[in-house]
Amino acid sequence: MTDPAIDYLRDYVAIPSVNPMGRSDLPGEIVGEAAFASHLLEQLRGLSVDAVQVGSPERPSVVAEVQAQQAGGDTVLVASHLDTVPVDGMTIPPFDPQVEGGKLYGRGSCDTKAGMAALVAALEKVLNRGVLRRNLILVGEADEELGSQGVYDVLTNLAGRRPDWVLATEPTDLRVVNAHKGVVHVRMEARGRACHASNPDEGKNAIILLSRAALALDALAQELSARRHPELGPATLSVGILSGGHAPNIVPDHAHLVADRRVLPGETLEGVRAEFEEALVAAGVSDAVEVVSCSLEKPTLSTPEDHPAVVGCTRALAATGQPGERSGVAFGTDAGVFEAAGLPGVVLGPGSILQAHTAREFVEIDQVETMTAFFVELLSGA
Numbered sequence: 001m002t003d004p005a006i007d008y009l010r011d012y013v014a015i016p017s018v019n020p021m022g023r024s025d026l027p028g029e030i031v032g033e034a035a036f037a038s039h040l041l042e043q044l045r046g047l048s049v050d051a052v053q054v055g056s057p058e059r060p061s062v063v064a065e066v067q068a069q070q071a072g073g074d075t076v077l078v079a080s081h082l083d084t085v086p087v088d089g090m091t092i093p094p095f096d097p098q099v100e101g102g103k104l105y106g107r108g109s110c111d112t113k114a115g116m117a118a119l120v121a122a123l124e125k126v127l128n129r130g131v132l133r134r135n136l137i138l139v140g141e142a143d144e145e146l147g148s149q150g151v152y153d154v155l156t157n158l159a160g161r162r163p164d165w166v167l168a169t170e171p172t173d174l175r176v177v178n179a180h181k182g183v184v185h186v187r188m189e190a191r192g193r194a195c196h197a198s199n200p201d202e203g204k205n206a207i208i209l210l211s212r213a214a215l216a217l218d219a220l221a222q223e224l225s226a227r228r229h230p231e232l233g234p235a236t237l238s239v240g241i242l243s244g245g246h247a248p249n250i251v252p253d254h255a256h257l258v259a260d261r262r263v264l265p266g267e268t269l270e271g272v273r274a275e276f277e278e279a280l281v282a283a284g285v286s287d288a289v290e291v292v293s294c295s296l297e298k299p300t301l302s303t304p305e306d307h308p309a310v311v312g313c314t315r316a317l318a319a320t321g322q323p324g325e326r327s328g329v330a331f332g333t334d335a336g337v338f339e340a341a342g343l344p345g346v347v348l349g350p351g352s353i354l355q356a357h358t359a360r361e362f363v364e365i366d367q368v369e370t371m372t373a374f375f376v377e378l379l380s381g382a
């Protein structure tokens with residue numbers, strides 16, 4: 001019998017839930033998690049599961065609580081984000097899921113609707129058999145791909161109910177991920193003095209000042225490559241945006257840049273900011289260039305290897321015949337946001353991060369089926 005998760009996944013992919021990511025040029029009918037959230041609510045209520053919508057009506061998240069049918073288990077929160085990245089440049093139909101060669105194609109197939117499809121299929125099976133041994137808090141959160149607003153909405157609505165641990169589904173090729181880097185965005189602004197470009201010495205060129213700062217950041221990036229985590233590799237820094245100026249014949253009075261800094265467990269926001277400020281001093285531009293914001297986009301994840309989340313997931317994976325490998329990854333996830341809120345956990349899901357966000361996003365069907373089997377083990381074995 002085919003795994004119902006595959007049918008659920010087709011349904012999910014066919015419902016656009018694109019994260020607007022601050023853009024205004026995306027067609028309104030594909031933007032936002034609302035349609036997917038209401039589909040999921042309906043599906044869960046069909047299983048007699050008590051599910052509610054939280055957050056704003058345009059960007060809702062879903063929370064469902066299911067009590068164990070048999071005593072003895074802990075409480076696990078499984079979170080699978082509802083949003084996908086936009087579809088620009090995709091070379092396959094994003095919302096018309098196609099199956100070919102053992103793969104299911106479409107936006108969100110891998111990142112991360114497959115995780116939710118497997119969870120719902122497994123929950124259905126376990127409930128029907130009457131063997132749910134863990135209390136489950138099922139979360140479908142909005143906005144994972146940008147600001148994690150969905151997790152914050154969910155945390156406010158948990159109202160004191162604390163899961164023992166969290167599993168965030170993301171494409172990890174079915175590895176148990178207990179550590180990842182965090183993401184910090186740093187914005188710098190340069191203030192110069194405008195004047196006519198025919199007489200540039202009268203002005204102060206903000207682009208040139210900021211370019212010196214950018215080169216100092218590149219030197220900082222080289223230094224950071226020596227700061228290594230045994231599993232996650234080095235801390236990194238990349239200047240992603242540098243812009244400024246109004247016209248060729250005006251010496252620019254303003255320019256800004258935004259850098260992406262991947263932090264290791266243990267690094268602090270204050271420490272990151274101080275290093276950027278030191279780079280400005282080293283470049284001799286600290287009087288004209290300023291760090292205007294330093295924001296933690298995704299916190300790090302650092303769950304001990306002997307934590308029940310790691311042990312429980314590794315055991316359930318092994319029961320499905322998988323090696324149950326544990327590893328760290330470079331990308332940030334909502335598991336870090338939960339950890340920062342005092343809820344430790346792991347990341348685990350079908351599909352590869354190499355397929356996420358791509359022009360031909362797909363997930364291997366057999367990995368989705370294994371994920372369903374994994375959830376059956378996890379939910380029915382305490």
Ligand SMILES: [Zn+2]
Nearest residue numbers: 081111112170
């Ligand atoms: Zn994802």
